[in-house]
Amino acid sequence: MNMKNLLTLLILFSLGYACKEEKTRANIGDWEEMAHGVWKRSIGEKEGIDLLGAAKIRPKLDKLNEHALMEFPMDQDRIVVSREKNKLLLRFPLDREEQIYGLGLHFKTVNRRGNVYDLHVDHYGGRDDGRTHAPVPFYVSSKGYGVLINSARYLTVYVGTTVRTDSPDQPVARDRNTDEDWNPRPLSDMVEVVVPDTNAEIVVFNGDSPLDVVRKYNLYSGGGYLPPKWGLGFTYRAHTLFSANEVLDLTTAFEEKGFPLDYIGLEPGWMNRSYPCSYEWDPVRFPEPKKFVKALLDKGIRTNLWMNPYIAPKAELYDAMLPLSGSHSVWSGIVPDYTLGETKKVFSEFYKKNQLDIGVSGLKIDEVDGYDFWLWPDTATFPSGVDAEQMRQVYGLLLQEMVAELYHDKNERTYGLVRASNAGGSRFPFVIYNDYYKHEDFITALINSGFSGLLWTPEVRSSKTGEEWLRRMQSVCFSPMAMINAWSSGTLPWSYPEVYDEVREIALLRMRLLPYIYSTFAEYHFNGTPPVRPMQLVEGFVSQAQFIEGALDDTKNPYKMATQRELLDQFMFGENLLVAPVFAGQRSREVVLPKGDWYDFYTGEYVGAGEIIQIEAKLEEIPLFVRDGGIIPLIPAGLRSPRNGEKSPLEIRHYGKAEGNFMLYDDDGETFDYEKGMFSWTRLSTDVGFKGNVEREQGDIFNYEGISWRFMSK
Numbered sequence: 001m002n003m004k005n006l007l008t009l010l011i012l013f014s015l016g017y018a019c020k021e022e023k024t025r026a027n028i029g030d031w032e033e034m035a036h037g038v039w040k041r042s043i044g045e046k047e048g049i050d051l052l053g054a055a056k057i058r059p060k061l062d063k064l065n066e067h068a069l070m071e072f073p074m075d076q077d078r079i080v081v082s083r084e085k086n087k088l089l090l091r092f093p094l095d096r097e098e099q100i101y102g103l104g105l106h107f108k109t110v111n112r113r114g115n116v117y118d119l120h121v122d123h124y125g126g127r128d129d130g131r132t133h134a135p136v137p138f139y140v141s142s143k144g145y146g147v148l149i150n151s152a153r154y155l156t157v158y159v160g161t162t163v164r165t166d167s168p169d170q171p172v173a174r175d176r177n178t179d180e181d182w183n184p185r186p187l188s189d190m191v192e193v194v195v196p197d198t199n200a201e202i203v204v205f206n207g208d209s210p211l212d213v214v215r216k217y218n219l220y221s222g223g224g225y226l227p228p229k230w231g232l233g234f235t236y237r238a239h240t241l242f243s244a245n246e247v248l249d250l251t252t253a254f255e256e257k258g259f260p261l262d263y264i265g266l267e268p269g270w271m272n273r274s275y276p277c278s279y280e281w282d283p284v285r286f287p288e289p290k291k292f293v294k295a296l297l298d299k300g301i302r303t304n305l306w307m308n309p310y311i312a313p314k315a316e317l318y319d320a321m322l323p324l325s326g327s328h329s330v331w332s333g334i335v336p337d338y339t340l341g342e343t344k345k346v347f348s349e350f351y352k353k354n355q356l357d358i359g360v361s362g363l364k365i366d367e368v369d370g371y372d373f374w375l376w377p378d379t380a381t382f383p384s385g386v387d388a389e390q391m392r393q394v395y396g397l398l399l400q401e402m403v404a405e406l407y408h409d410k411n412e413r414t415y416g417l418v419r420a421s422n423a424g425g426s427r428f429p430f431v432i433y434n435d436y437y438k439h440e441d442f443i444t445a446l447i448n449s450g451f452s453g454l455l456w457t458p459e460v461r462s463s464k465t466g467e468e469w470l471r472r473m474q475s476v477c478f479s480p481m482a483m484i485n486a487w488s489s490g491t492l493p494w495s496y497p498e499v500y501d502e503v504r505e506i507a508l509l510r511m512r513l514l515p516y517i518y519s520t521f522a523e524y525h526f527n528g529t530p531p532v533r534p535m536q537l538v539e540g541f542v543s544q545a546q547f548i549e550g551a552l553d554d555t556k557n558p559y560k561m562a563t564q565r566e567l568l569d570q571f572m573f574g575e576n577l578l579v580a581p582v583f584a585g586q587r588s589r590e591v592v593l594p595k596g597d598w599y600d601f602y603t604g605e606y607v608g609a610g611e612i613i614q615i616e617a618k619l620e621e622i623p624l625f626v627r628d629g630g631i632i633p634l635i636p637a638g639l640r641s642p643r644n645g646e647k648s649p650l651e652i653r654h655y656g657k658a659e660g661n662f663m664l665y666d667d668d669g670e671t672f673d674y675e676k677g678m679f680s681w682t683r684l685s686t687d688v689g690f691k692g693n694v695e696r697e698q699g700d701i702f703n704y705e706g707i708s709w710r711f712m713s714k
């Protein structure tokens with residue numbers, strides 16, 4: 001072919017391409033403004049199920065509209081949607097300096113730019129590739145906007161890895177032989193998404209800051225969940241084959257050892273059969289379930305039950321569920337189609353009669369994530385017609401929604417565990433956990449949970465040494481669920497006597513911090529502010545993202561590559577506490593302090609301002625820092641969280657020199673009466689002269705009496 005022909009062909013080809021894009025773009029319609037700072041665009045004819053539909057989100061539009069009106073955050077022309085046969089190809093702009101966070105629960109990295117993610121609900125396999133327990137298709141940009149793709153398909157997201165020949169910001173072509181700056185990953189100016197479907201919804205959020213965007217995403221999903229007060233206390237999951245008496249004896253041991261315990265988890269052995277399950281109490285280990293649950297409740301301890309969704313052929317529920325289940329079995333159990341109202345009704349009635357009505361306080365919903373070789377395959381079919389791929393992406397959401405409703409109808413708050421979630425899950429009473437057990441990676445997962453409306457627990461199971469046990473216990477106390485999950489090892493909080501005092505100390509500190517933690521969750525519920533905040537969402541944090549030169553390697557990686565330095569091991573727990581966990585073996589660590597003065601939580605001493613400090617890792621302490629003017633309300637350490645109506649004295653700590661302001665939330669801690677206005681917000685503030693003020697701003701449910709101030713840095 002000669003040059004002229006080639007050129008004509010190229011022109012024709014690009015014209016054809018442009019026309020196709022134009023045509024489909026015209027069909028897409030405009031962005032619809034859902035609330036201040038939130039826009040939605042629907043593409044194609046909606047069919048089947050999507051993530052937000054499965055989660056039955058109830059956007060908090062009033063709350064969103066309290067935020068200022070905003071402009072659409074991107075150049076609309078640079079958002080391109082095209083349809084290729086049975087796929088949608090989406091394209092969003094990306095600036096040179098922009099960083100991208102989110103896309104769900106990841107364990108090793110925080111910065112998403114420069115990678116490709118196949119978002120697929122799965123067990124986490126050790127690589128941040130998108131296969132994870134909660135592959136939420138929502139990302140937030142350092143520029144202060146966010147994008148959600150509401151589709152229950154397996155999406156592929158290219159975050160700043162692709163370059164189009166017509167990209168406005170073209171990378172320079174360099175000669176690898178001679179140019180030092182040659183890079184195997186040339187600059188990309190877009191995020192591209194493949195949706196293997198003909199319909200999807202895009203929701204765009206704009207905010208004053210990345211934190212503001214995450215708030216709006218959470219509010220759009222219905223606001224975060226407000227756990228019952230007991231849910232924020234301590235929990236222990238007993239050995240799977242324990243009997244009722246062994247569990248009761250265990251709770252007595254907790255009391256004798258002076259270790260806090262608010263709820264206890266029973267693992268598969270509470271059922272007469274599991275994997276597949278019956279949801280029937282085992283008559284030998286638990287002959288009188290009602291009496292057992294009541295005996296625990298009389299001691300002030302709640303019961304949480306493990307389950308997986310797969311129903312055994314010998315289960316009472318089997319016959320009713322069979323016609324409502326999918327074509328394939330999992331561990332020889334049937335897979336109920338929980339998109340159907342009838343299926344939910346069958347389960348709910350059974351659960352109500354045998355568990356809920358006898359006082360069981362919640363569930364651990366296991367095995368709803370992966371592995372591929374265990375779960376139903378993509379060839380499975382379901383009676384509702386929802387296909388297997390979509391079912392996989394939403395199954396965790398469906399179960400969470402059903403259980404949340406059951407407890408809501410009873411006007412009783414629950415708090416449990418789940419192993420899979422997705423977009424829209426913020427309002428559900430569930431914390432994600434998994435079987436992967438790397439302390440460092442658990443902290444990175446905790447950080448990432450804050451970008452995506454998820455709650456995660458870096459649970460403690462067992463440890464090789466007392467030091468590791470203590471370090472893990474210190475971390476779990478600064479997470480949404482303080483849990484020891486000893487279903488297999490039977491390890492007890494006091495199993496390492498050499499560190500028992502330190503372990504107990506930190507557990508009691510968690511109990512002391514309950515007013516702070518509860519108010520932090522109220523901010524999540526009412527305002528969408530995530531309780532665990534990645535540093536990238538903190539005002540005054542200067543991203544340490546910097547590029548470190550990689551090596552030129554002639555086997556694994558024949559390219560010299562720049563790798564990004566990330567901050568994977570510190571976060572904010574609520575507004576005022578900076579947590580810098582220490583891992584076994586570590587004797588010192590770096591802490592990146594955002595702008596402003598920072599103080600040591602334990603002593604009130606000044607530690608630095610907007611800088612990187614090197615600290616010594618004391619065994620008995622998890623490093624905690626408070627921002628200037630930070631206020632932390634505490635109660636005396638109890639072995640249980642305060643019950644409905646129980647009054648506690650309040651110690652209010654103030655750190656630094658600046659005037660402080662903290663909104664203390666309270667309600668009955670157990671029911672949903674706060675939805676009817678039965679709660680209070682109290683402003684705790686100080687002025688320059690170290691004088692503390694307590695002013696009620698709203699409501700009158702207030703379970704504190706005897707208020708004292710402590711000025712830690714005076």
Ligand code: GAL
Binds near residue numbers: 267485
């Ligand atoms: C696992 C789960 C564990 C434990 C166990 C019981 O799948 O992740 O936490 O519940 O099942 O068999």
